[in-house]
Amino acid sequence: MINYTIDYAKDELKCIGSRDICPAKDKNIGEGELCLGILGSNSGQIRWYHWTCTTDKIIRDFKSKYDKPEDMEGYSELEEEDKERIMRAWRQGGILDIEKPEPYLIKQEKNEDQVVLESKARRTSIQQNKEHGGFKKKKDTYVSPKKAATVHSTSVPKKTMNRTANNIVHNRTMRPHAYVKSSESRTAKSSYVQVPPHKSVKTSPKRVLNVRSSGPEYNLPSTANKAEERQSKKSQGR
Numbered sequence: 199m200i201n202y203t204i205d206y207a208k209d210e211l212k213c214i215g216s217r218d219i220c221p222a223k224d225k226n227i228g229e230g231e232l233c234l235g236i237l238g239s240n241s242g243q244i245r246w247y248h249w250t251c252t253t254d255k256i257i258r259d260f261k262s263k264y265d266k267p268e269d270m271e272g273y274s275e276l277e278e279e280d281k282e283r284i285m286r287a288w289r290q291g292g293i294l295d296i297e298k299p300e301p302y303l304i305k306q307e308k309n310e311d312q313v314v315l316e317s318k319a320r321r322t323s324i325q326q327n328k329e330h331g332g333f334k335k336k337k338d339t340y341v342s343p344k345k346a347a348t349v350h351s352t353s354v355p356k357k358t359m360n361r362t363a364n365n366i367v368h369n370r371t372m373r374p375h376a377y378v379k380s381s382e383s384r385t386a387k388s389s390y391v392q393v394p395p396h397k398s399v400k401t402s403p404k405r406v407l408n409v410r411s412s413g414p415e416y417n418l419p420s421t422a423n424k425a426e427e428r429q430s431k432k433s434q435g436r
Contacts, residue, residue, distance in 0.1 A: 202260045203235040203244065203271040204284065215251025219298070222248075232280050249283070254292035261288060 211227040213220050227233050227248055234252050235244040247256070260270065267273055267288050273281065287293045 201237040205272040211246045215247045219251045250298045
């Protein structure tokens with residue numbers, strides 16, 4: 199069972215209250231300060247709080263154990279002013295903020311301001327999500343109509359550029375042939391006039407001899423006849 203006692207500190211004690219509430223940076227309870235002690239049934243030691251460090255939970259707990267503040271140990275030895283403080287906390291269910299030390303009030307104001315800012319930011323975020331359908335609004339971009347859009351060569355992968363160039367060349371050179379009917383093909387073949395071989399083929403001396411000696415109309419003079427012709431020309435010249 200937990201018992202409570204209220205007293206003035208006889209010597210310097212250590213407060214076990216929250217650092218956010220405690221008026222002392224080192225959490226020491228100075229001699230003569232009003233403090234609340236909690237005696238645990240198992241430990242047998244008293245844990246001390248500054249009276250201003252007493253939480254609402256502790257006030258509710260000792261209200262459930264005592265019918266009135268006068269039943270608390272040490273209450274009758276307190277000054278009237280401090281008895282009024284305890285009675286006020288009993289009625290209110292906790293210590294009023296106005297009775298708490300200045301460091302706590304400053305921290306409390308900062309916390310309240312922070313809560314207000316966070317609440318405002320949260321409402322603004324919710325409103326923006328509703329306006330944009332749950333998505334962030336994209337930034338609008340403006341393109342001047344006077345200037346045509348240009349693409350820098352470094353912005354296009356080299357493989358893509360090569361593939362595009364190959365497709366252009368292929369489309370220009372590899373065009374499908376026009377369809378030709380079979381009758382037109384036969385007509386073209388029949389109208390073709392074959393060129394004689396002696397007019398279209400280069401002739402070597404050996405080939406000429408073979409061609410001219412093949413028919414009766416080609417009679418080549420013999421070597422003896424040529425010699426006689428040369429001899430007659432010489433004699434005529436004399």
